[in-house]
Amino acid sequence: xxxxxxxxxxxxxxxxxxxxxxxxxxxxxxxxxxxxxxxxxxxxxxxxxxxxxxxxxxxxxxxxxxxxxxxxxxxxxxxxxxxxxxxxxxxxxxxxxxxxxxxxxxxxxxxxxxxxxxxxxxxxxxxxxxxxxxxxxxxxxxxxxxxxxxxxxxxxxxxxxxxxxxxxxxxxxxxxxxxxxxxxxxxxxxxxxxxxxxxxxxxxxxxxxxxxxxxxxxxxxxxxxxxxxxxxxxxxxxxxxxxx
Amino acid sequence: xxxxxxxxxxxxxxxxxxxxxxxxxxxxxxxxxxxxxxxxxxxxxxxxxxxxxxxxxxxxxxxxxxxxxxxxxxxxxxxxxxxxxxxxxxxxxxxxxxxxxxxxxxxxxxxxxxxxxxxxxxxxxxxxxxxxxxxxxxxxxxxxxxxxxxxxxxxxxxxxxxxxxxxxxxxxxxxxxxxxxxxxxxxxxxxxxxxxxxxxxxxxxxxxxxxxxxxxxxxxxxxxxxxxxxxxxxxxxxxxxxxx
DNA sequence: GAATTGACCTAACATAGGTCAATCAATTTT
DNA sequence: AAAATTGATTGACCTATGTTAGGTCAATTC
Numbered sequence: 305x306x307x308x309x310x311x312x313x314x315x316x317x318x319x320x321x322x323x324x325x326x327x328x329x330x331x332x333x334x335x336x337x338x339x340x341x342x343x344x345x346x347x348x349x350x351x352x353x354x355x356x357x358x359x360x361x362x363x364x365x366x367x368x369x370x371x372x373x374x375x376x377x378x379x380x381x382x383x384x385x386x387x388x389x390x391x392x393x394x395x396x397x398x399x400x401x402x403x404x405x406x407x408x409x410x411x412x413x414x415x416x417x418x419x420x421x422x423x424x425x426x427x428x429x430x431x432x433x434x435x436x437x438x439x440x441x442x443x444x445x446x447x448x449x450x451x452x453x454x455x456x457x458x459x460x461x462x463x464x465x466x467x468x469x470x471x472x473x474x475x476x477x478x479x480x481x482x483x484x485x486x487x488x489x490x491x492x493x494x495x496x497x498x499x500x501x502x503x504x505x506x507x508x509x510x511x512x513x514x515x516x517x518x519x520x521x522x523x524x525x526x527x528x529x530x531x532x533x534x535x536x537x538x539x540x541x542x543x544x545x546x547x548x
Numbered sequence: 549x550x551x552x553x554x555x556x557x558x559x560x561x562x563x564x565x566x567x568x569x570x571x572x573x574x575x576x577x578x579x580x581x582x583x584x585x586x587x588x589x590x591x592x593x594x595x596x597x598x599x600x601x602x603x604x605x606x607x608x609x610x611x612x613x614x615x616x617x618x619x620x621x622x623x624x625x626x627x628x629x630x631x632x633x634x635x636x637x638x639x640x641x642x643x644x645x646x647x648x649x650x651x652x653x654x655x656x657x658x659x660x661x662x663x664x665x666x667x668x669x670x671x672x673x674x675x676x677x678x679x680x681x682x683x684x685x686x687x688x689x690x691x692x693x694x695x696x697x698x699x700x701x702x703x704x705x706x707x708x709x710x711x712x713x714x715x716x717x718x719x720x721x722x723x724x725x726x727x728x729x730x731x732x733x734x735x736x737x738x739x740x741x742x743x744x745x746x747x748x749x750x751x752x753x754x755x756x757x758x759x760x761x762x763x764x765x766x767x768x769x770x771x772x773x774x775x776x777x778x779x780x781x782x783x784x785x786x787x788x789x790x791x792x
Numbered sequence: 793g794a795a796t797t798g799a800c801c802t803a804a805c806a807t808a809g810g811t812c813a814a815t816c817a818a819t820t821t822t
Numbered sequence: 823a824a825a826a827t828t829g830a831t832t833g834a835c836c837t838a839t840g841t842t843a844g845g846t847c848a849a850t851t852c
Contacts, residue, residue, distance in 0.1 A: 452740030
C-alpha cells in the first residue's frame, strides 16, 4: 500500500500499539487535514487558548513547554515525527501548556471535530489514541522522577538514552548516532538545569567516553555504560504492541 | 437517588467533566467490584506487574511513586477519594510505576475487563475516562514545571495550594483548612527535596504567616499570599465540566 | 568584509539545598 | 509506665548547581 496520505505516519504510529483493521486504517488516512511547514520555535498551541485543531507532526521535532510566573521555562515533553500533538487537549476547553516546534517541521492540521468523530465511531482508533495518551503520561512520570531525583549527569544521560531509543523505534536513528536538534539551553529547560551546567555535564560525559559529540551529532559508543550512568530502562516507553 | 453503590463517588467524579445519561450513570454503578480496606503504605500496583484490576479510591489518599536504581523515591502524583487509580494502566501490559495508599483507605476493585467493556460500549463513559486521564496528565506536567523550575518555597506553597483546591473541589476541605496526610519525608519525595529541607521550608512559610500548622493540619490564612508565593493558578486542574 | 547574531564554552564566585548527627515529642508496643 | 518506634526539629557543615561575565567560533546579514 503506497503511502499517499500525509497521515500514513500517524496511522502507522497508532497501529504500533493496537491492531487496526484496514477499515480503521483507511479512516485515519481519510481524515481531512491541511499540511503546513513551520519554522523552528513556531507556536502550535498557547496556554490559555481553546484548542481548535489537532496537529500531527510529520517531520521534525516539537516540544511542550510551560512557564513560571517569573518566566522560567520548563520543557515537559519532546515529540518526534509521527506523533499526534493535541490528543492531550482534544477534550479540554483550555490549553494548559504551550506547544512549539523545535526544528523546522511539517505538520498536518486535523480539525478537532473530525478527530473526535473518528474516535467516537471507531473503538479501535479510540483504543489506540488512549494508549498513545497513556504512554505519554508514563513518559511524563519518568521525567518527574528524572528531574526530581537524579543528579545532572544521570539526568542528561537518561535523556540522551530516551531520545536514542525513541528515534530508533521510529526508524529515525542511524547506526552511528543521531542529530540531537536541541541547543544546550533547551536541554537545560528539559532537564531543570541551566545551560552552563548542561555544558559542563556534556563535557563530563564526553571525557568519560560515554558519548561522542560532533556539533549536534551524538554517538553512544557503549550503550550499556551510558544506560547505567543514566539509570535508564526503556520499560516506561511501552514500545511495541500492548496485547493484554 | 440514594447512593447505594460504593461506586457512586466514581460516577459523580466522571460526570463532573461530562454529562452522563442516567443509563451511563447506572452502568457505572453496576460495575462489579470488591471493597477492601487497606492499611497505610499498602501497594495497589507494582512496577513491572501486569495490571489486572482497576482500583477506585473510596476514602483516604493514595499516591503514585517511582524509584531510581539507587533507591531514591519520587512521588509522581497524589490522589484523593473518588479517583480511579488504574486508568493509567488500563490499556498497558506492564505497570511503569507503583501505587500505594498514603493513609488507611477504602478501595473498590473493579476487574479490568469489566471496565474496558464499559468504556467500549458507552462513548460518554469513554469520553469521561479520557478526560480524567488528560487532567491527570496536565497535573503531571505542572509537577514537572514545579520541580524543575521553582525553588523550595514556591514548590511547597504550590503543592499546598493544589491539595487545598483539589480537596475543596471534592468537598473534602473544611473552612478552617485541611489535614494533610503526608509526613515531611513524603512531602519531600513529592517535591524532589529532602525531609530536612521540607521542614525548614515549612517553618519559613509558617513564620511568614502564609500557613498555620497544628500537627498535620494546615490552614491558609491568606489564600492570595500563598498563591502568589507558590505561583499557583488552578487552571491546569481543569475543574468543572468541559463543554467544547 | 565588517558587523551582527546565536550557539558553545570557560572561569570565579555565590548559594540553595543536601548530608549527617543529635535531640525532642508523640505514639504505639510490651 | 517503660521501652521502642516514628516523625519533627535543629545545627554545622558541605557540595552540586546556579550566577555572572565574559570569551571563541561559525553562520548570516548588510
